Amino acid sequence: MIARILSWLGIDAATGWFLLVVLAGLGGYAQGHAYASAQGEARHNDYVAQQNQATATALVNHMRALQVEQERGDELSLALLASHAERAKLSDDLKKRVPHxxxxxxxxxxxxxxxxxxxxxxxxxxxxxxxxxxxxxxxxxxxxxxxxxxxxxxxxxxxxxxxxxxxxxxxxxxxxxxxxxxxxxxxxxxxxxxxxxxxxxxxxxxxx
Incomplete structure (x- = not known):
């Protein structure tokens, strides 16, 4: 069938088969390129998604650590204010005892x-x-x-x-x-x- 088509087109058998091989190679290349491109894009998308997830996780961990530090600082501040109040009361009480x-x-x-x-x-x-x-x-x-x-x-x-x-x-x-x-x-x-x-x-x- 292919030989008859080539003969009808006026192309000899050797040239015709060569052209068929070239066309088949070009088709395979195009198909392979498309497949490789799709695979590369998928991997790139996966990498971007992983990086975004890692960044989001790191941000959440950082905010949690920051909140813990802020709460600890607030607790220390409250404890310091309480100790100041205790010392002020002690000083006042001692001053009242001075005449005694x-x-x-x-x-x-x-x-x-x-x-x-x-x-x-x-x-x-x-x-x-x-x-x-x-x-x-x-x-x-x-x-x-x-x-x-x-x-x-x-x-x-x-x-x-x-x-x-x-x-x-x-x-x-x-x-x-x-x-x-x-x-x-x-x-x-x-x-x-x-x-x-x-x-x-x-x-x-x-x-x-």
Whole structure:
């Protein structure tokens, strides 16, 4: 049948068979190319889908981790605020006790309370006390008022702490003043310590 068609077209048998082989090869190539293209596109689509899924999963995990960190930070903040409140209450309670523990004493069991002996503080003692807190106090007699607590650093018109007569004069600071100042300074130190510990806990991944 093929030979008759070739003869009708005026093509000799050898040329005709060659053309048939070429056409068959071209058809096979086209079919193979289409198949390979379809397979490549399918694999590409699968890869894109996998990447999209991986990205979505990573985003979900990141948001969950972020939420956990935020909740932990909120818990630490609440714990820090609670500790601040507890320390503030303790400081207030201790200040209320200052007159009770700094004005009278009992010398022996069963004895009546009597006024504490006079224990004066010198101007130099008050100045050095404040200097240890980083406060440069004015020269006498301005330093005789009270022990500094949380006030800003004061300017000085001259040197302080000199062992001269002015340093040895009596100040008006009492034991109650010193104890009250200690309560204030201790409260500040404990607040800073709590804040530092909270920062370290947050950085180290700890929870309250």
């Amino acid at each position: 523990v700094s004005t009278v004493y009992i010398e022996k069991p069963g004895a009546a309370p009597v006024p504490l002996p006079d224990r004066p503080f010198t101007v130099g003692w008050v100045r050095d006390y404040n200097a240890a807190l980083g406060l440069r106090m004015p020269e006498a007699p301005a330093a005789t008022g009270s022990v500094a607590r949380t006030s800003p650093e004061l300017s000085s018109s001259g040197p302080f702490g000199g062992a001269d007569a002015a340093d040895l004069t009596r100040s008006t600071v009492s034991q109650a003043d010193v104890l009250t100042a200690h309560h204030d300074n201790a409260a500040i130190c404990r607040k800073i310590e709590a804040q530092l510990n909270a920062i370290l806990d947050l950085d180290e991944g700890k929870s309250p």
